[in-house]
Amino acid sequence: MLADHVAYEVVFGTDERGPRVGRLATPHGAVETPAFIPVGTKATVKGVQPETLRQIGVQMVLANTYHLVLRPGSDVVRDLGGLHAMMGWDGPILTDSGGFQVFSLSRLRRLTDEGVTFRNHIDGAQMRLTPESAVAAQNALGADVIMALDVCPPYPCPREEVEEAVRLTLEWAERSRAAHRNGAQALWGIVQGGVERDLRERCAARLVEMEFPGYAIGGVSVGEGHERLREVLEWTVRLLPRDRPRYAMGVGEVRDLVAAIGLGVDLFDCVLPTRNGRNACAFTADGMIRLRNESFRTDRRPIEEGCDCPTCRRFSRGTLRHLFASDEMLGPILLSIHNLRFYARLFERFRRAIREGRFETEGRGVLDRYYRND
Amino acid sequence: MLADHVAYEVVFGTDERGPRVGRLATPHGAVETPAFIPVGTKATVKGVQPETLRQIGVQMVLANTYHLVLRPGSDVVRDLGGLHAMMGWDGPILTDSGGFQVFSLSRLRRLTDEGVTFRNHIDGAQMRLTPESAVAAQNALGADVIMALDVCPPYPCPREEVEEAVRLTLEWAERSRAAHRNGAQALWGIVQGGVERDLRERCAARLVEMEFPGYAIGGVSVGEGHERLREVLEWTVRLLPRDRPRYAMGVGEVRDLVAAIGLGVDLFDCVLPTRNGRNACAFTADGMIRLRNESFRTDRRPIEEGCDCPTCRRFSRGTLRHLFASDEMLGPILLSIHNLRFYARLFERFRRAIREGRFETEGRGVLDRYYRND
Numbered sequence: 001m002l003a004d005h006v007a008y009e010v011v012f013g014t015d016e017r018g019p020r021v022g023r024l025a026t027p028h029g030a031v032e033t034p035a036f037i038p039v040g041t042k043a044t045v046k047g048v049q050p051e052t053l054r055q056i057g058v059q060m061v062l063a064n065t066y067h068l069v070l071r072p073g074s075d076v077v078r079d080l081g082g083l084h085a086m087m088g089w090d091g092p093i094l095t096d097s098g099g100f101q102v103f104s105l106s107r108l109r110r111l112t113d114e115g116v117t118f119r120n121h122i123d124g125a126q127m128r129l130t131p132e133s134a135v136a137a138q139n140a141l142g143a144d145v146i147m148a149l150d151v152c153p154p155y156p157c158p159r160e161e162v163e164e165a166v167r168l169t170l171e172w173a174e175r176s177r178a179a180h181r182n183g184a185q186a187l188w189g190i191v192q193g194g195v196e197r198d199l200r201e202r203c204a205a206r207l208v209e210m211e212f213p214g215y216a217i218g219g220v221s222v223g224e225g226h227e228r229l230r231e232v233l234e235w236t237v238r239l240l241p242r243d244r245p246r247y248a249m250g251v252g253e254v255r256d257l258v259a260a261i262g263l264g265v266d267l268f269d270c271v272l273p274t275r276n277g278r279n280a281c282a283f284t285a286d287g288m289i290r291l292r293n294e295s296f297r298t299d300r301r302p303i304e305e306g307c308d309c310p311t312c313r314r315f316s317r318g319t320l321r322h323l324f325a326s327d328e329m330l331g332p333i334l335l336s337i338h339n340l341r342f343y344a345r346l347f348e349r350f351r352r353a354i355r356e357g358r359f360e361t362e363g364r365g366v367l368d369r370y371y372r373n374d
Numbered sequence: 375m376l377a378d379h380v381a382y383e384v385v386f387g388t389d390e391r392g393p394r395v396g397r398l399a400t401p402h403g404a405v406e407t408p409a410f411i412p413v414g415t416k417a418t419v420k421g422v423q424p425e426t427l428r429q430i431g432v433q434m435v436l437a438n439t440y441h442l443v444l445r446p447g448s449d450v451v452r453d454l455g456g457l458h459a460m461m462g463w464d465g466p467i468l469t470d471s472g473g474f475q476v477f478s479l480s481r482l483r484r485l486t487d488e489g490v491t492f493r494n495h496i497d498g499a500q501m502r503l504t505p506e507s508a509v510a511a512q513n514a515l516g517a518d519v520i521m522a523l524d525v526c527p528p529y530p531c532p533r534e535e536v537e538e539a540v541r542l543t544l545e546w547a548e549r550s551r552a553a554h555r556n557g558a559q560a561l562w563g564i565v566q567g568g569v570e571r572d573l574r575e576r577c578a579a580r581l582v583e584m585e586f587p588g589y590a591i592g593g594v595s596v597g598e599g600h601e602r603l604r605e606v607l608e609w610t611v612r613l614l615p616r617d618r619p620r621y622a623m624g625v626g627e628v629r630d631l632v633a634a635i636g637l638g639v640d641l642f643d644c645v646l647p648t649r650n651g652r653n654a655c656a657f658t659a660d661g662m663i664r665l666r667n668e669s670f671r672t673d674r675r676p677i678e679e680g681c682d683c684p685t686c687r688r689f690s691r692g693t694l695r696h697l698f699a700s701d702e703m704l705g706p707i708l709l710s711i712h713n714l715r716f717y718a719r720l721f722e723r724f725r726r727a728i729r730e731g732r733f734e735t736e737g738r739g740v741l742d743r744y745y746r747n748d
Contacts, residue, residue, distance in 0.1 A: 042696075042697075042700045042702055043693070043696065044697060044702050044703075044704045046702065046703055046704070047703040047704060047707065048704075049684075049704070049707070049708075050688070051684075051688075071696070071699060071700055072671065072692075072695075072696045072699070076671060076672055076692070076696070079672040079674075079692075080672060080674055080690055080692040080693060080696075081674055081690075085674075085690070086690070086692070086693050086696070087693070088688035088689050088693070297446065297450060298450055298453040298454060300453075300454055300455055300459075310423075310425070314424070314425075314462035315462050316454055316455075316459070316460070318446075318450070318453075318454040318460070319417070319454060319460050319461070319462070321446075322416075322417065322445070322446045322450070322454075322460070323416075323418060325445060325446070326416045326445055328416055328418050328420065329418075329420055329421040329703055329706065329707070330418045330420070330421060330422075330423070332703065333421065333423070333703070333707070334423075
């Protein structure tokens, strides 16, 4: 059932704008949406082996172009057989454009119409990213879905800067598309526009005219808060075509996921499950628990009662606490696995609820329980 | 086939003194010997999950009493259901007595006939270990095989000190046995005596009179060199009864393993496969390779051609090099797995060769190839 290109179809979704279940076919298998995409920044989801990802229901992973261009270099990844071979992951992969990292990690940025020059965060060497070089790098990396280079403004940000970011993002989207050379990879456009409704709408409308096979919503979850995030998604999604996948970049808090899925967003990536996992914070249906807490010292219960993940089937909270207290690698490993399974299972529930026409109830139930102790 | 106690039998071994294949039955399953026991210092083989250990042929693991008494405490381990439950490992476990770590890691040691007081290496708190407390701690930890508290002299060491170490080791062996309270656990004695033949022989002979169900050879692989190590093993093993298991503590270099197995030693533990794995050093039949080396940058071959480990089945040298260069956890994880499989497979070969009466040839073949580039 492998496609030779990337294609999306809505499988279930009654409303034009409401939540929907879809299917994203790629040359490396299909993704049932809504789906959560774990982050494998440097060509590895930190501490988790690909066969474990598969086992716990992960369908697609993300890798960061910025990091991989710096190390080991996109040419090296290509020489190693591309990202799939290198990562030992034969499922779908998505790479971002590098834009977000250039604007959040690098120093001494200089932005021109041509592209962006910056000093990288590793050795400070001067580098340059253009729409053409970002696409070329992603062609070499070989992910199934790749992204047009965008300009991601911070929050808060003066309106003129957001306006300029949208102007460049749109120009670069055209140039990215013109530079794209690999028909097996889908190149998606990214909607920017900060929290300015007219700019979001202008950006979305113009990208839709360019007819990308998928649309990302970028520059969200950067500090604007849950309410504004929801608004931005709402303004944007209503302008995106129903038959194309919608991807909210960097969105991963439970309440934001429920809101976004309710609006018809299909894909999400976020470092939360793995980063929190490395910091001893465990996701449970009743909210987050901190496993370094002394109270778990002799606790023989699993992280979450009834959880079907490999960690909960074998290890107690007491063991996890000991592993973190002892700085043992197995702590971050086991907890990342649990947290990723928490996310995968949450999305399985959401997809089922959408199919059964009861997403709103399901989402409210999840939120009531998850945030009850907040 | 689970025993309710620990028992050993020689399964194949024609000579009184030569290499032999044996079977160590424990309440958590049997170990076919000669066997390599990976080190899980703080109740975890660093970075490797127990189901992976099982999958790559690991039969038994070791945990360090000294470390576990310090953190989380042997009472906490007991409250968490014992080491097996805590580690998520239902196979055989061995704990050492803590003696070696007291003499190698702690500070301000004071040794009396009663026991040893020291400041621990974590917070400098003063602690005390006696034969009775070491056994009580190990009874609480719940390993299948536990060790009598010994005094492990450094190398080199004045003869008078080694003599004193043997005197205390023998007294403490008696007291350890008297203090042992759990019939499901086997308590083994440890032969000390440095590189002094008469002291090794005196210690071995006296321990054999005490009729321990198994004998460890301690105070080896502490800097005395391959030739002296071999001599010490030879002097000692000839005095140990044929029907009891023999365990060379901390021995793990390939040439030492071949020598020891040839002399009829059955069990070995060593940090080498995991510690080297964390340092990017990979074991192969042709010797060690350093995966941080620039030459592996675009190398698509597995670590070792033909290796059946999960790492070699999926990942290239180039990926491993990238993971280590990027300080990604997956590097140490994947390489520890490969190295542990290398050891497990080496022992599988040795056991087969012993059964087929060709251990000497096999051992020589392994050494010729492994050290060819030295």
